[in-house]
Amino acid sequence: MSAITGPLSEGEAAADAQRPWTSTLHEWAMTVDHKRLGIMYVLGGLVFFVVAGSEATLIRLQLIHSNNTLISPQLFNRLLTMHGTTMVFFVGIPIVFGFANYLVPLMIGARDLAFPRLNAFGFWLFLFGGLLLYFSFIAGDGLAGAGSAPDVGWFAYSPLAGRAFSRGHSTDFWTVGLLIAGIGTNATAINLVASVFTMRCPGMTLGRMPLFVWMMLVVSGMTLIILPPLTAAQIMLLFDRFLGSHFFDTQAGGSALLWQHFFWFFGHPEVYVLMVPGFGYVSEIIPVFSRKVIFGYAMVAAASVSIGFVALTTWAHHMFTVGLGAAPNALFVASTMLVGVPTGIKIFNWLATIYGGRIRFQVPMLFCLAFLFQFLCAGLTGIMLSVAPFDYQLHDSYFVVAHFHFVLIGGLLFTIFAAIYYWFPKVTGRMLSERLGRWHFWLLVLGFNLTFVTLHFVGFAGMPRRIYTYPADRGWDLLNTVATLGVPLQIAAVLCFVVNVVVSLRRGAVAGNDPWDAWTLEWGTTSPPPAYNFESIPIVHSRRPLWDLKHPEDPDGPHE
Amino acid sequence: MLGITGAIFVVVAGLLVYILVRFRGGAGSEGTDPPQIYGSQRIELAWTLVPLLIVVVLFLTTARYLFAIELTRPTAGALEVTMVGHQWWWEIRYPALGIVTANELHLPLSLPEGTSPTFITLQSADVIHSFWVPQLAGKLDLIPNKTNRLWLDPRRPGTYVGQCAQFCGVQHAGMLLRVVVHPKPEFDAWAAAQRSPAADEPSAHLGRQVFESVACVSCHTVRGTRANGLFGPDLTHLMSRTTIGSGVIDNTPEHLRAWIDDPNHLKPGVLMPAMALSREDLDQVVAYLATLR
Numbered sequence: 001m002s003a004i005t006g007p008l009s010e011g012e013a014a015a016d017a018q019r020p021w022t023s024t025l026h027e028w029a030m031t032v033d034h035k036r037l038g039i040m041y042v043l044g045g046l047v048f049f050v051v052a053g054s055e056a057t058l059i060r061l062q063l064i065h066s067n068n069t070l071i072s073p074q075l076f077n078r079l080l081t082m083h084g085t086t087m088v089f090f091v092g093i094p095i096v097f098g099f100a101n102y103l104v105p106l107m108i109g110a111r112d113l114a115f116p117r118l119n120a121f122g123f124w125l126f127l128f129g130g131l132l133l134y135f136s137f138i139a140g141d142g143l144a145g146a147g148s149a150p151d152v153g154w155f156a157y158s159p160l161a162g163r164a165f166s167r168g169h170s171t172d173f174w175t176v177g178l179l180i181a182g183i184g185t186n187a188t189a190i191n192l193v194a195s196v197f198t199m200r201c202p203g204m205t206l207g208r209m210p211l212f213v214w215m216m217l218v219v220s221g222m223t224l225i226i227l228p229p230l231t232a233a234q235i236m237l238l239f240d241r242f243l244g245s246h247f248f249d250t251q252a253g254g255s256a257l258l259w260q261h262f263f264w265f266f267g268h269p270e271v272y273v274l275m276v277p278g279f280g281y282v283s284e285i286i287p288v289f290s291r292k293v294i295f296g297y298a299m300v301a302a303a304s305v306s307i308g309f310v311a312l313t314t315w316a317h318h319m320f321t322v323g324l325g326a327a328p329n330a331l332f333v334a335s336t337m338l339v340g341v342p343t344g345i346k347i348f349n350w351l352a353t354i355y356g357g358r359i360r361f362q363v364p365m366l367f368c369l370a371f372l373f374q375f376l377c378a379g380l381t382g383i384m385l386s387v388a389p390f391d392y393q394l395h396d397s398y399f400v401v402a403h404f405h406f407v408l409i410g411g412l413l414f415t416i417f418a419a420i421y422y423w424f425p426k427v428t429g430r431m432l433s434e435r436l437g438r439w440h441f442w443l444l445v446l447g448f449n450l451t452f453v454t455l456h457f458v459g460f461a462g463m464p465r466r467i468y469t470y471p472a473d474r475g476w477d478l479l480n481t482v483a484t485l486g487v488p489l490q491i492a493a494v495l496c497f498v499v500n501v502v503v504s505l506r507r508g509a510v511a512g513n514d515p516w517d518a519w520t521l522e523w524g525t526t527s528p529p530p531a532y533n534f535e536s537i538p539i540v541h542s543r544r545p546l547w548d549l550k551h552p553e554d555p556d557g558p559h560e
Numbered sequence: 561m562l563g564i565t566g567a568i569f570v571v572v573a574g575l576l577v578y579i580l581v582r583f584r585g586g587a588g589s590e591g592t593d594p595p596q597i598y599g600s601q602r603i604e605l606a607w608t609l610v611p612l613l614i615v616v617v618l619f620l621t622t623a624r625y626l627f628a629i630e631l632t633r634p635t636a637g638a639l640e641v642t643m644v645g646h647q648w649w650w651e652i653r654y655p656a657l658g659i660v661t662a663n664e665l666h667l668p669l670s671l672p673e674g675t676s677p678t679f680i681t682l683q684s685a686d687v688i689h690s691f692w693v694p695q696l697a698g699k700l701d702l703i704p705n706k707t708n709r710l711w712l713d714p715r716r717p718g719t720y721v722g723q724c725a726q727f728c729g730v731q732h733a734g735m736l737l738r739v740v741v742h743p744k745p746e747f748d749a750w751a752a753a754q755r756s757p758a759a760d761e762p763s764a765h766l767g768r769q770v771f772e773s774v775a776c777v778s779c780h781t782v783r784g785t786r787a788n789g790l791f792g793p794d795l796t797h798l799m800s801r802t803t804i805g806s807g808v809i810d811n812t813p814e815h816l817r818a819w820i821d822d823p824n825h826l827k828p829g830v831l832m833p834a835m836a837l838s839r840e841d842l843d844q845v846v847a848y849l850a851t852l853r
Contacts, residue, residue: 073730073828116751159704160687160729165647250704256688257703284836290583296599299608321690321725322701323682323708326630330623337615341608347726348607351576358585358594369580376572387622389629392698396690396725462694464725467733474721557598 009314010262032116033531034101037123039427041098042129042420045091051134052086053494055079055084057487060451064484076149077470080171082133084154085174088270089181092408095416096121096277097188100216101492104192104429106522106529109201109538113418123188129181138174150174151484153466154178155267156237158248158259163241171234172241173233182231189223192216203540210520214301215280218308219273225312226269233262255509257322272311276304277409279346282368285422286350288518289365290357293557296349297543303342303349310339320391329388337388338550343379347372363437364516367418370445374410378403381456396466405452416499417444424504425511429527432504440496447489454483519544519556562619631711634679638669638711642681645689645702645724647831648731649793649806659754660781662793663806666737668747669712677713687729693722693739701726714741723807731830736807758782758796759851767848772839779832782852792832798852805830817846 057081062071071079101119105112113119117490122311123243131148140148152161196217198210211219239245246252248259287294294300304516305520313335320329350372357423380401385391417440424432458479463470470476514523524546525534542548542556564699634640645650649728653660667678682691683700691710692699700710714720742750760768768785772775777787783796804811804819805827819826821842822834837845 073733077727079729151730157688157727160727165687165729172742253705256705291593292600293584293596295597296604299599299604321699322703323706326626330626333622333626334619337619341611341615344609344611345574345604349604351572351579352597352603354576354583355579356570356594357583358592359580360585369576372576373573376569376576380569384562384565387618389622389625390697392700395699396692396727464692464723465722466727469733471589471736481840509714554596557596 011312017419021049032112032120033106034113034116034119035427035531035533037119038098038100038102039267041094041126042124044123044130045093047096048086048090048094048130048448050494052083052091052275053491055083055086056084057491059083060484060487061125062468063193063470063480065477065481066470066474068469071468073468074151076147077153077466080466081150081153081174085133085150086130087408088154088274088380089124089178090133092274092412093181093185094126096219097185097192098282099186099277099416099419099423100192100219103522104195104213104216105199106426106525106533107213107520108196108199108204109521109534109540110195110199111533111537113191114199115191115234117342118187119191120549122184122191125184126181129166129177129179129184132180133173133177136170136177138523140170141172151345155263156259158237158240158254158256159250161237161259162249162251162254164249164251166513172238173235175241179234180393182234184225185223186227186231189220189227190405192220193224196220201537201540207298208540208543211283211297211300211304212277212280213275215283215304215374219276220303222269222273222276222308222311226266226273229262230266233259233266236262240343240427253436257319260319261315264318265312267313269311271404271407272307275339276307278371278412279304281415281419281422282350282371283346284518284520285351285364288422288516289360289362289368290354291358291360292407293544293547294349295352297418299347300346303345306342307339310335310342311322316392317388320388321395327382333388337383340379340383340386347376347379362421362431363434363441364418364437367414367421370441370478371411371414371418372447374406374414378406378411381406394459396464397459398463398465401465402452402455402459405455407449410452414444422516423522424462424501425515426522426527426529428508429511430508431511431515432500432508436500440493440500443493443496447491447493449486450489451483451486454479454486458483514546517550519547521545524549542559564614568614574717575598593738632707634711635677638658638677638679638683639766640679641665641667642683643691645682645684645686645691645728647686647729648724648735648827650737651685651793652736654751657751657755659751660794661754661797663737664801665711665737666750667714667741668738668749669717669741670715671744676679677711680709680710682710682803686746688726689724689728689735690726691704691722692725693720693737696722696739697718712739714739717741717743723766731827733804734749734808734827734830736803738802738807753800753853754797757784759853760784761851764844764848764851767844767846770837770844771848774835774837774845775833776835776842776845795849798849813846815841816849820845 031037031298050059062068062076136149137147148168150170150173152166152171156174158170159165189318196213236247240247240249246254248254248256250256283294283300314332316328316332317336385394385400385403421432458476461476461479463476511527513527521538524538538545544556548555582756640656642655643655644722652665664751670677678730682702683701684704689702691702692697695722696714697710700708718741720739722737722739724732728735772786777789779789779792781788781790781794781796799811801811803809805823808827809815820835823830825832
């Protein structure tokens, strides 16, 4: 296993610079290379992140004080729908699958995914699904009237999303946009599962795969189980709206709850589809920056698999208040609490990995550590919400909003930034600036906690979600103002990040193959890796092939 | 529960801080790696079993309460109320008392000796809504084609505010609810007043004529008149309520006038159309409505 081809020679670089930009564009548009598709996935996700973040900013501005008239109720509902939909389907999913696209083949010592063309197909479906969704803003009444963007919530509950209550085509943009993107996501999930099972290099047994690959296997498997029911429900909704069927049409005897079961059977495991990859990044980064092997590899992998299974049985905790009755509610209380156990186990494993280590507080590690604190909060408020009688009070209140933003921002987004700082050198050959990175980190920690710790209390004070304004006599003004004050800090943090990426791409320190002194296969090839990844397919003998090379006297692990 | 999760947070976060301080890599530690510890079955078993145990205890406690607070049939002597959710207001019916009203739920106080809770049947006329008055009970949804049941057991008189808690369209935020809890005699007086027929003061006859001759009557009911519509709130005792538009604004004649002139201005997106009445007609209708105490 040796490092291969260096960067372009000077002659090649000069020739490269002379090519017209159209030919570069053509190359990217036509590519089936998993690395380029991975980069485009993540970049696409980040662009949508800025869009959906701006929508959230408008929402927070509208709620800064009571009886605000900055935004009309109609537009507010469009914004909250587009914010949620975009963050889940066009930020979370493309970024986690983008990372998997880039990293899984490198980590398992393969030259590409099993089906490169299917991979490109999946990416373009995601992109055009997203563009179709956003086209709704200029459709109908046009931009000034905020178009006919969907306004029925990212969950599109029936019968509100039915033809009787959602006229025009806004809901159809939502349905068809997600349907298209969903097919792309499914294709990518199939690709990842197939690649993990068939493309591993010699010696890379399942038990030697990096934990990140394990987690993406779990995530892809879950996706294949949960996404088709959503697609089916969306097709049924289209039938209702266009062909006059009555699956969810309560005016003609249809069932409102049927949609909720379909949606949450997808929607709850979806949270794990987004979060488990985050666990994967953390499980790769924490050991490297603690200079210690992961504590209890088998346990972490097994915990991920069990999360994958248990998460499939918890969906109706989103429906505690629909009146299912005490017995079904009790069942879902049990499964929901149970899913906390493997999640807790992982936190202990990460702690034990750091324990006795020699911690390097560099930016990727800082994001991982903040993740540990914030995810701990998120997990514990999750357990609180799993107690159904408690949920009867706080369901659909700002407490829930705070809870899942702690999961998806405090948890997922922080791990995504950790992953970007960690793998950026591999992808571009340049290091991101530590100094700007620290600014980015501290501003985000401060802004995020200012906004979302506060929102827990807004929920305790009885403020429901999804209201475009509230009366002055409720006493929610002060807390809402404080929550909104966290927003500029978060915007500043994201600006630091953007500047960091742009500047470092041109002037960052040259990374070399292995800047973090890490142990997994991707650090054994050049930065950026050549199109074919490895000159010769590597042969591995342990979970940490690069550790073996660096420490021939003390090869990895007494496992197996 | 807050205690349990709080304790877990303090323990785990404390441990994390301790580890970070104790094992921070100082200068000069570069290049040497600490001993590699691959895991320990015993420790890992322990931190699997302990959380499992906590979860079992928490689950059993939860399940006990879950069944204890579920009451699907009214107890003897309980007041029965039916609430129907509409986009974006609450229809409130007292079948045994023959009362129909809107947006303000009046309840008798439960007596300390024997509980005489109020039993509420929740239904919806259009989309899903959710009944939530935080100080009185947890929330429960109003779902079309499904009947849910909730009981309240108020122990302190007063006015409680709540609102719809399930996203139900443009004016979800404007679907506010008030609950007024009276001592029993006061409640009985209120009920008697609500049961009485609509006021018919001679001074307002002109207004009544206008009211009965325009579209008001196809959506609203005033008992004893031509107005028998069911799409909007019952107006028989309109002036006994403190707000209009399901809580968006105080109920005064001036507000009423503005509301009838263009409700969309006070509650954007509301389903009631602007009535486009002439100035005189508007004054007379408001004068009539102001008599409906």
